[in-house]
Amino acid sequence: xxxxxxxxxxxxxxxxxxxxxxxxxxxxxxxxxxxxxxxxxxxxxxxxxxxxxxxxxxxxxxxxxxxxxxxxxxxxxxxxxxxxxxxxxxxxxxxxxxxxxxxxxxxxxxxxxxxxxxxxxxxxxxxxxxxxxxxxxxxxxxxxxxxxxxxxxxxxxxxxxxxxxxxxxxxxxxxxxxxxxxxxxxxxxxxxxxxxxxxxxxxxxxxxxxxxxxxxxxxxxxxxxxxxxxxxxxxxxxxxxxxxxxxxxxxxxxxxxxxxxxxxxxxxxxxxxxxxxxxxxxxxxxxxxxxxxxxxxxxxxxxxxxxxxxxxxxxxxxxxxxxxxxxxxxxxxxxxxxxxxxxxxxxxxxx
Ligand code: M6R
Numbered sequence: 547x548x549x550x551x552x553x554x555x556x557x558x559x560x561x562x563x564x565x566x567x568x569x570x571x572x573x574x575x576x577x578x579x580x581x582x583x584x585x586x587x588x589x590x591x592x593x594x595x596x597x598x599x600x601x602x603x604x605x606x607x608x609x610x611x612x613x614x615x616x617x618x619x620x621x622x623x624x625x626x627x628x629x630x631x632x633x634x635x636x637x638x639x640x641x642x643x644x645x646x647x648x649x650x651x652x653x654x655x656x657x658x659x660x661x662x663x664x665x666x667x668x669x670x671x672x673x674x675x676x677x678x679x680x681x682x683x684x685x686x687x688x689x690x691x692x693x694x695x696x697x698x699x700x701x702x703x704x705x706x707x708x709x710x711x712x713x714x715x716x717x718x719x720x721x722x723x724x725x726x727x728x729x730x731x732x733x734x735x736x737x738x739x740x741x742x743x744x745x746x747x748x749x750x751x752x753x754x755x756x757x758x759x760x761x762x763x764x765x766x767x768x769x770x771x772x773x774x775x776x777x778x779x780x781x782x783x784x785x786x787x788x789x790x791x792x793x794x795x796x797x798x799x800x801x802x803x804x805x806x807x808x809x810x811x812x813x814x815x816x817x818x819x820x821x822x823x824x825x826x827x828x829x830x831x832x833x834x835x836x837x838x839x840x841x842x843x844x845x846x847x848x849x850x851x852x853x854x855x856x857x858x859x860x861x862x863x864x865x866x867x868x869x870x871x872x873x874x875x876x877x878x879x880x881x882x883x884x885x886x887x888x889x890x891x892x893x894x895x896x897x
Contacts, residue, residue: 553884555696559870560740563733565691565701569708576730579723581715589685591717593639594620598629598657602699602775603645608768610710617718626653631660640666647702648893649677656897658682671709673702696885697892698779700870707863728860735854739867748834748849749875752806760787762810763819765862769810773869780877780884790819803830811837812861836865
């Protein structure tokens with residue numbers, strides 16, 4: 547059941563500390579300062595990594611690919627429906643990773659099948675034991691989020707991010723104490739975000755907006771995309787997310803006093819994104835800052851949604867939770883069918 551929550555989505559948002567703990571269990575070793583994943587003991591990765599995924603899972607893949615590239619491993623992301631082994635170089639050294647919560651998404655399963663035919667190594671990163679993707683691939687890593695009922699992916703996105711963070715360390719065979727400690731502390735920090743969130747005031751202030759924009763850089767860019775997808779999916783309102791630097795290359799034309807902009811301002815390098823915030827302010831757009839530096843950015847924002855400081859890799863996971871809550875509360879105020887949005891299914895089994 548919904549354990550007293552009005553919707554599964556809200557329950558699942560609040561289950562994130564537990565979901566992340568389950569994902570980390572027996573994989574993060576604080577004393578040794580290492581990360582291991584038993585299921586991947588036999589996985590060898592000498593070549594490039596290609597991620598295939600759809601929707602929210604694609605956003606997780608964008609985050610994961612960036613982590614791999616930072617470790618010196620060439621990694622690219624493909625929308626599963628656009629993955630075409632005829633036009634994309636795949637060799638026997640390539641590791642193709644399908645990121646799929648359900649493990650049943652037809653586009654992703656067929657991309658993995660095509661990858662298998664080329665002789666590449668395949669890995670499924672999934673929540674569902676024995677799913678089609680799990681059976682199709684040479685290797686499986688489970689994200690262990692527990693069942694997700696809401697059509698909108700929430701806790702499984704956080705678990706995918708955490709699983710991909712661990713995968714980046716397993717594949718690069720090196721892990722800093724800082725990284726291990728960051729993972730260890732994450733469930734408690736997620737709890738702090740959930741306990742301290744002030745999003746209901748933001749939802750109330752902006753529920754009548756014409757459109758919502760989400761901007762972020764680096765590890766926050768996929769979170770901007772995810773924030774917009776969640777908003778569209780459950781409120782049926784226009785929302786767009788993009789890398790902050792892209793704003794001035796077109797979308798800025800849409801920015802008015804009726805389009806709130808959610809700016810992801812975390813980490814050490816927020817000054818460029820603050821520059822983009824000033825551009826939207828000059829067009830009178832309301833600004834909501836999601837930030838670990840409220841003192842620095844507060845003066846530029848109409849509302850501040852705070853997250854604890856958790857370093858470049860993990861603060862974006864915390865920031866996303868604020869955005870999940872914003873979408874939820876806007877949709878709730880609008881009386882939307884949050885757990886089963888119109889036209890959508892939990893797993894999309896047609897290509
Ligand atoms: O089960 P999958 O992770 O393969 O599903 C992929 C997408 O259909 C899914 O993430 C979809 O975008 C969600 N409903 C978003 O909340």
